[in-house]
Amino acid sequence: MDLQEYFSLVFSDYTLRTITLGTAILGAVTGMLGSFAVLRKQSLLGDAISHAALPGIAIAFLITGAKDSNTLLLGALVSGLIGTFWIRSIVKKTHLKSDTALGLILSLFFGFGMLLLTFIQKQPNANQAGLDKYLFGQAATLVESDVWMMATVTALCLFVLLLFWKEFKILLFDADYTKTLGFNTKFIDVLITTFIVLAIVLGLQTVGVVLMSAMLLAPAAAARQWTNSLSKMVFLAAIFGAFSGVFGTAISASQTNLSTGPVIVLVASVFVVFSFVFSPSRGLLFKQIRFIKNRRDLELHKTLAFMHHIAETHDNISHPHAIKLLNNFQGFTRKTLQKLVEKNYVTLDGNMWSLTEIGFTTAANLYTKQATEDE
């Protein structure tokens, strides 16, 4: 199946439609909540939570014995929350730093989860196969009820986000001020963290434990490059996330042997790289261009100032001088000279140059103007 075929089938074929919708919704909701995680400097929390959710899935299965994805996700949610709050209490109560706490909880919970999974596999219970899809995710196992579940949670997220928008925003940027205003910061904090955990848990089935953190981070990190406004960033992140989901599904469906999760993550990474390079205000490309342009301007100014310095010593400012004179001066290049001519600051005559009237006044004002600007 090639890409064209995929897009013609996406509306008619049940499986494709379900998966595409599922990944798109998932991308949107993780993008939205990921923006908060990134801005709160909790980027790696997603990684820790997704790993910490594994024992919850296994325990939920051990208790209920059923593979109903909603109960398993509930288990994942509980264990993810336990992990999150344990991380916080480690950071708060001991002198271990947050990275250690994250790594600890991540690996310890995951290892415990693996212990339980292998334990389950040895049980004489035919129902167990398929729990390991949570490790790497299998978008193909999505059914319509899963998509409904995602849609419901997304709607809930959206509702809560809009309802508490002001509180979330102010807590994000100035936690102390929020407290002095009398908001219950603890409640807002727990609320937003819970929703982040919820979004992560929701994605486990689709992209898996290992790659879930990228779903949370990548769209938000990409969106961050394009705007300085929180609402725009959340909106953009949701769009990037959704598109990563759709494109990722399309690419993986058009090739054999490609699992959806990694492809979605790679598509999201492409978004990130693109944003890093091409964002107009923060992007590396334009930063470099601005850098070069500034350097050129500086060289131009230096040359002009030097010329002004020489011309000052003569009564007639347009007295011609040899270009050679400029040679031991670093800022000078053929190009800058040409540019000065273009700007009508200098006239060239063979090997000689002379300042024009405009050139002289500009040069005279060059540093005085800057000096006043600096002050």
Place this chain on the structure above:
Amino acid sequence: MNSAQIEIQLIASLVAIACAIPGTFLVLRKMAMISDAISHSILPGIVIGFFITQDLNSPLLIVLAAFTGVITVVLVEYIQKTGLVKEDTAIGLVFPALFSIGVILIAKNANDVHLDVDAVLVGELALAPFDRLIISGVDIGPKSLWIIGTILLITITLLIAFFKELKVSTFDKGLAASLGFSPAIIHYGLMTVSSVTTVGAFDAVGAILVVALMIAPAATAYLLTTNLKKMLGLAMFFGVFSAISGYWLAHKLDASIAGSITTMLGLLFLAVYLFAPNKGVIAVMYREKQQRTEVSLLTFLLHLKNHNELEERHVNHLREHINWHKVRAKNVLELAQKNNMIIIDNNIVSLTEKGDAFTSKAIDYIITNEDAQIEDMKDDFFLFRG
């Protein structure tokens, strides 16, 4: 115990020691999450190496994978330097992308590769003794034992050779640089050792257990001591202890060895986290409670000193004036009486001479801002500290 069991425990213990050494420094340098990133992002290196050599234990594979690990670190640092995103976001962006490439490489070549992503993540220690290293027909032990043994030997040599440099650059980067140790070389050296250890250990115990073995013993040890040598020793001990006890737990439950070693590490950490003498949660909570009482006592004494009116000093009014709960007020009152700071006469509280002197000192203490002076005062003034 048969020989396979002994070999498994030996491998697990060696891995634990080999991980504990770089792990301690990673934890101290606040770079614990880098080990997680490395453990995931070596996957493409392993896969490419496997395509070339077709042998999971070839040295080239280890070199390539370690190289990918270092690339991860370089990439993360490059992204951080651009200032576009925060440090931790950079880590979170790089390793899933590399891991995805690895997974896709495996999936696309599933037919010719006998490499399972699960195996990379989780490993299968139980199979390690069956892959023997045979030199000119003589069986000299399991391959992974030799690999991890070599890595451990190199790590220990490096540790002893550069202990001083590592120590200084971990605790005081500026001093290290001014003494002429290049922080960059030490940094990348540590990263290379971590990558090599991760790679060497992954096929025996899996990527996640490597992370657990690096971070958990070091973090547990850090709760118990602030001496670097003791911390290293404790971390190794905890690692080996969990490795061996984890093996027997797995034996009993008939479950994954890597999983149960991690579980043992988790239990160990939990125990220390709760009960560590100075830094454990219970100790911290107890200390916080004492400090609260201390502060209450001070407030109370200051209140007494400031008021001569009888009504302000009546036992029943204290609660309203200083805004305390009943229980706390009673505690503080008893404490003050026990220390001969106050006398209660006719339900009127007044300061004793000792209490008065103490309170004056306390006021001095509170209004003094200079550190040096405060250091001197601290001793004669807190009640609960030795």
